[in-house]
Amino acid sequence: MLKYVGRRLLSMLLSLFLIITATFFLMRAAPGGPFSGEKKLPPEIEKNLNEYYGLDRPWYNQYFDYLVSIAKWDFGPSFKYKGQTVNDLINEGFPVSFFLGMESLLLAVSIGILLGVIAALNHNKWQDYGAMIFAVLGISVPSFIMASLLQYVLAIKLGWFPVARWESLQHTVLPALALAATPMAFIARLTRSSMLEVLSNDYIRTAKAKGLSRGQITVKHAIRNALLPVVTYLGPLSAAILTGSFVIEKIFGIPGLGSHFVLSISNRDYTVIMGVTVFYSIILLSAVLLVDIVYGLIDPRIKLAGGKKGE
Amino acid sequence: MQQIPKEMFQPASVDLSEAEKISKPSLSYWKDVSIRFRKNKLAMFGLVLLVILVFMAIFGPYMTKYDYATNDLMSTNQPPSAKHWFGTDELGRDVFARTWYGARISLFIGLAAALIDLFIGVLWGGIAGFRGGKTDEVMMRIADILWAVPYLLLVILLMVILGQGLGTMILAMTITGWINMARIVRGQVLQLKNQEYVLAAQTLGASTSRIMFKHLIPNAMGPILVTLTLTIPSAIFTEAFLSYLGLGVPQPLASWGTMASEGVQALQYYPWRLFFPATFICLTIFAFNVVGDGLRDALDPRLRK
């Protein structure tokens, strides 16, 4: 177990190193450099700025400094907004994004599983078709369209929810729902197909031959096994929710890290883009590792003894 | 019981070699798949939808006298009418023309991304799976490390650095997009290469590339096809997402993504401007998804009876 975690941690660090390196060099290759904005700066000032940010030093020094600072959890300054660092943005915006993310994660998982189980237990009946049409619709509508429609209909036209901003729990309902829609649909489909597969297994027949009732079989034998693939989806799910938050936070005017990130993209604030990308990568890779460890703990068939498990 | 004439008890001339004949005409694999696919009403509906969408993408722009890029500041933001079937946008451009022109770009992005994924994925996964051993280990480890890179973040990063454009968008999407395909191909090849008919071909001295393309790839076609079908909608999805972040194809080019994100800004006052591109994005993604699902179900040998 420890060996497995160690191995995974190592491979995660390798991936992270790759991401940081790629980010660093991509940003250096960015057209014009950070200060070549709309108006040309006097050469004097540009030189000073370059010195201030260490841009006059050879690239390998800069690269090394960057690695060291990230190891110290320092994601660098913002080029566009003087005196503000990426860490400031993270500290300010991430708690908001995290709360929103968790709320939609909970929504997506609970409703998604419920729909999937209901659909599988009523295979080829109207409940199945209903749930799956709902799920296919959820998958087919891009999140920004979904969010705009929810906002337009439920908030602006019907006035059931606040239109935007981040003030009370009421304010979180619509964004969380919009953010959860696509992952919820995915989970519902995944649960359904995994549940159908489990239900066709021999051990379900054994359970039936033991005289267990439909309910007992569903709860004790089917759902538990059917949810294992859903657990593995939690990694990609956190990625989906994280990237989805860029759009959702912008639409609902939520002061989270996602909207900061989108703003930095339109401002071409390279250091912020770079810092936030690295930060997000760390969060996501940790989430995936955590999910894999949890999976190994709940599935007795998987020995986490260093061996690489197949897909 | 009725009387049976005695001559009925004469030995019948049974040709026992006849017994070896298969009494039921066995359906060929793809025929069987196509029968099951056609029984799936939802998938067939998706297929018809796709055919219509592709038809409109090809011929739609010629059905109206308006051009997708010509501004007409005298008639901006008009609702659908006999003149402008889908209305006009804030620069007075005809939304009908733009929608079908956009369909070309969106479908092109999806198709191009899927085909590049297919090409690299089949090559990478095929070689890794077929060679096995150290080669496989190294190739798949590289794929694993790349796979860990968060997809959309990388795409955003690349679009910011490389600048907006059709080519960069496809490049950004495929830079890690092929890995999924490579894994599926590798899994299939690993599974198939030890089967007798491949071993037999090897014994007969067939070359590696012949075995790859004549034996392995055709038999791995099912899962590859499903993955391909499901890559296209996810590319269209990504295009729309990037457009909303302001990283879409540059003006005056139209794609469904850019049109929809413009439509979102104008939703309160001119809702039809979102309606058309959004509807077609959803329909397309929906159609590809149900076709992909239908294919997967039709290909699943466990469902064969």
Added chain:
Amino acid sequence: MEKLLEVKNLEVSFQTYGGEVQAVRGVSFHVNKGETLAIVGESGSGKSVTSQTIMRLIPTPPGKIKNGQIIFDGEDLVKKTDKEMEQIRGKDIGMIFQDPMTSLNPTMKVGKQIMEVLTKHQKMDKSAAKERAIELLRLVGIPMPEKRVNQYPHEFSGGMRQRAMIAVALASNPKLLIADEPTTALDVTIQAQILELMKDLQKKMGTSIIFITHDLGVVANMADRVAVMYAGKIVEMGTVDEIFYDPRHPYTWGLLASMPSLDSDDKKELAAIPGSPPDLTNPPKGDAFAPRNPYAMKIDFELEPPMFKISDTHYAATWLLHPDAPKVEPPEAVKKRLRKLSSNYPQPIIVKESE
């Protein structure tokens, strides 16, 4: 002898894309208390469907019981609701399946899977059930049951898993045990152990057994009576001696001739039965075995043979037993072991076509 189970004219069909598959086409047999009935046949002969129908385990749809009765302990199981069946499955009838690798839930401890039966049918509390589960594991010959009870199926070997399955099936002392090819997926040495165990347990508990297999060799020292199935019908049924020493149906001859035996010193090839079973979507007219039958007569292609009674316990459905049929010689391998059985009637008697 008291009948525990009586199946009467059972017909089961499955609805598929290709049409209606008539998997079981009018099967009648019974099982006495404490005895073992073997049902033998090729894959697709309907033997597994028959056994699963008794437990009402066939999925409906696509499966459907078209006709017939299953009288168990005086009650017709065909008429029972699902809820009523739950009180019979696992309690009065236990079942073992072919593949011990997939028949146990991989994510549930083996002990728990046995305990489920006990808490459901014997209303035991958890600790009593656990005690009993350990006892059962010991009974089926699993060493260190106190430790094994807390392990998962993947920690068991194939033979051990089948032992655990037997423990599950026998947990609440069922009156009938249905074993559906319980040894097919196991190594030969393990097979013998499992068969020994089943015989042993039957002696101890007095359970009746329906033993489904395609392997006549296994049948000889397991069963009291044998039913041979072909294309959804029973073609011959009798005591073990009658089937082995006085077989009458050419299909049974084929099965016996294709069975390897140690005492056959001649280096003759094993005789295979040519061809494959018919497509049960459109069952052929006449005798379904006729196209593969070297002894086939014209009538075999026209009319289904009735059941002939050869002794009180021996039945066979073949026109060869008709008084007008020519005398034929069974294959060499079968002829060698033929014996005169004293219980035989002077002449086979035609039984009414639908009994």
